[in-house]
Amino acid sequence: MMKRYRCAAGALLVTLAAGCSLQPVYQRPAAPVSAVFPAGEAYKTAAVGAGSATLPAAAIGWRNFLSDARLQRLVELALQNNRDLRVAALNVRKVQAQYRIQDAARYPQVDAGASASAKSTSPGGSTANANASRNYSAGLSASWEMDFFGRLQSLSDAAFEQYLASAYARQAAEILLVSEIADQYLTTLAYDEQLAVTQSTLDTAQAAYKIVKLQFDTGTASELDLRLSETTVEQAQANYAAQVRLRAQAENALVLLVGQPLPPDLPPPVRLGAQPILADIPAGLPSDLLQRRPDILQAEAFLRSENANIGAARAAFFPRISLTGALGTASTALGGLFAGGSSAWSFVPSLVMPIFTAGANRANLDVATVQKDIGIAQYEKAVQTAFCEVADGLAARGTYNDQLAAQQRYTDTQQRRLELANMLYASGTDSYLSVLTAQTDLYSAQLALVTTRLNRLTSLVDLYRSLGGGWIQRTGDESRQATSAS
Numbered sequence: 001m002m003k004r005y006r007c008a009a010g011a012l013l014v015t016l017a018a019g020c021s022l023q024p025v026y027q028r029p030a031a032p033v034s035a036v037f038p039a040g041e042a043y044k045t046a047a048v049g050a051g052s053a054t055l056p057a058a059a060i061g062w063r064n065f066l067s068d069a070r071l072q073r074l075v076e077l078a079l080q081n082n083r084d085l086r087v088a089a090l091n092v093r094k095v096q097a098q099y100r101i102q103d104a105a106r107y108p109q110v111d112a113g114a115s116a117s118a119k120s121t122s123p124g125g126s127t128a129n130a131n132a133s134r135n136y137s138a139g140l141s142a143s144w145e146m147d148f149f150g151r152l153q154s155l156s157d158a159a160f161e162q163y164l165a166s167a168y169a170r171q172a173a174e175i176l177l178v179s180e181i182a183d184q185y186l187t188t189l190a191y192d193e194q195l196a197v198t199q200s201t202l203d204t205a206q207a208a209y210k211i212v213k214l215q216f217d218t219g220t221a222s223e224l225d226l227r228l229s230e231t232t233v234e235q236a237q238a239n240y241a242a243q244v245r246l247r248a249q250a251e252n253a254l255v256l257l258v259g260q261p262l263p264p265d266l267p268p269p270v271r272l273g274a275q276p277i278l279a280d281i282p283a284g285l286p287s288d289l290l291q292r293r294p295d296i297l298q299a300e301a302f303l304r305s306e307n308a309n310i311g312a313a314r315a316a317f318f319p320r321i322s323l324t325g326a327l328g329t330a331s332t333a334l335g336g337l338f339a340g341g342s343s344a345w346s347f348v349p350s351l352v353m354p355i356f357t358a359g360a361n362r363a364n365l366d367v368a369t370v371q372k373d374i375g376i377a378q379y380e381k382a383v384q385t386a387f388c389e390v391a392d393g394l395a396a397r398g399t400y401n402d403q404l405a406a407q408q409r410y411t412d413t414q415q416r417r418l419e420l421a422n423m424l425y426a427s428g429t430d431s432y433l434s435v436l437t438a439q440t441d442l443y444s445a446q447l448a449l450v451t452t453r454l455n456r457l458t459s460l461v462d463l464y465r466s467l468g469g470g471w472i473q474r475t476g477d478e479s480r481q482a483t484s485a486s
Helices: 002-018 069-081 083-104 151-217 223-258 286-292 294-315 360-426 432-466
Strands: 109-121 131-146 320-331 343-352
Touching: 069 083, 069 151, 069 223, 083 151, 151 223, 151 294, 151 432, 223 432, 286 294, 286 360, 294 360, 360 432
Parallel strands: none
Antiparallel strands: 109 131, 131 320, 320 343
């Protein structure tokens, strides 16, 4: 019977040493969005063709999505040199080290040490009869908190989830950087095309001004026609100067994203109208975003961390048991420190039971519980934001093709209108005001056409990012873990 009791006591001790967890059982909150993305006239799917894909965005490499060689080179440079991305990677390393510090508290701590002390006593205050004593010691000491109620394990779990959250934040930063480079590059292309339109308009206006000026000098044109023609020239020159400034600022923003000056040997750019960007990536279901979007995974990691903190706050209500021991040698003479019979040891178990903390433990538990509720709301907001971004992207993809086609037809119509206005003015059947109005409307239509092309392309890039694309380089590559070093 005694042997059986000893076995039972040993089993109980092992169980207690293993500890138990007071963490609530984690359950992912239900996604506060519809089970499917919106449907309707704005969300019609483009016909499957050369610009379509059957793989989800997360499985499509950014080199396959962005086929412009110049843009690919810019993205490659940005991934190597962008400082925000570098800081995000360093934050992962920092939080990982913090997790290792917290996790180390679960294990025994062993130290080696040596000490020497000397003491002198003088009976009666006479220094002649002073007695001196010396003590020398050396050995190992160990301490260990037995985590019976999982306090240290909960703190370690919370730190680990913080580490995962930092890794997902880095992944989100890299995906965002790919889309930002693409958007900014496309913006510079748009300014180039707008500059070309303005320069062409300016050349036409200057040529027309010379003709009207000659007619005015010969008395066949009124001063009103002359001033109207001059107005067109000055307005075009003002627009050109503004666009030159905006183009330079756009390139400066691109340089900042890339993290270094643009190399002179970049491949030639591809015009907006010929950009080879995949136009039709399957959206899947909103539930797919829970595994694809790193910002959602980051929010969930924070939530799991807060859930673990509740376990640590609960464990604070229970006793903390620590074991402290030392083993070494001690002697009154340095030469006898390692002699026979000089060994010394100590074993000091301790138990601390909270009796009265003025409500501090209860307040800590309340803080942990409220913080988890905050984490739930933040997670749900991240899901809703992702759903909104994808829905907006799908609406843009479903409507921009029609808008672009209509804008192109409108521009062609304005071009023909200008030709007719010039013919009527040359024949003397209409005033120069009709030519000026037609020329101004054509110029506005041409700029709007460039803007529409830009918005269509950037909306496709943003949809690719919203669906979780941009983490791998090439389609078919094995997806890297968020915690990977590169």
